[in-house]
Amino acid sequence: MFVKVCGLSTPESVQAAVESGADAVGFVLTKSPREVSPERARVLLGGVPAGIAAVGVFRHETAAAAVATARAAGLEWVQLHGSRTREDVRTVHDAGLRLIRAVTVGATPEEFADWGEDLLLVDAAVPGSGEAWDYALMRDKGLAGRKWLLAGGLSPENVASAVEAAAAWGVDVSSGVESSRGVKDLAKVRAFVKNAKG
Secondary structure, X not given: OEEEEOOOOOHHHHHHHHHHOOOEEEEEOOOOOOEOOHHHXXXXXXXXXXXXXXXXXXXXXXXXXXXXXXXXXXXXXXXXXXXXXXXXXHHHHHOOOEEEEEEEOOOOHHHHOOOOOOEEEEEOOOOOOOOOOOHHXXXXXXXXXOOEEEEOOOOOOOHHHHHHHXXXXXXXXXXXXXXXXXXXXXXXXXXXXXHHHO
16 A cells, blocks of 8 residues: 655654655645745655655646756655646656646546556545545546555545545545644654555
C-alpha cells in the first residue's frame, strides 16, 4: 500500500510522516490554507530521505509554471489538479520530473484513461471538502492494474475500509490527519499510515 501524506508545512509533520513509513509527502505550492513557499518547501525537503517521493501540489498553475516552481523547491514530483491535457503530462515529463495527475470521481472516461502519468489520484467530487464518499464507485472506473491513489475524506478510522471498498493501489491524506485546518496532528499522521499499511 502506497501512502502519501499531503499538506505538510512543519519539520515535525514531515518527520512524523517519514518515520511512520509514508511513501510520499506533499507540499502545497498553490493558494491554500496549507500553502508553503518554494523556499519553505526546500527547507522541509531536508527532512525527507532518499526513496520517499517529495511532491509539489498545484491547482490553477500551468504545467510549465508548476515545473518551474517545483524545480525552485528542489522537488522531483509534480501533482496537477484542475482541468488538464495530455500535453501537460508531456510538459512535466520533458522537464525530467514525475507526475501525479488528479481527477475527481465524476471525471469523464477520457480523463480516467492512462495519459502516461506516473500516478493517477482520484479525489472526491468536491476536492478539499474533507468529506467521505462512496469509495466503492471506484471499482467501475477500469483502474485495475493501474497505479492510482484514493483521496478525499480519508482518516485513520476509515482508511482500511475505504481501501477495501475501492480496491485502491494507494492513498493520499491531508485534512483527515489535522487538528484544525492546515495544522497536522502528529498522532493522526502516524495512525493513518499504520492503518493504511496494516
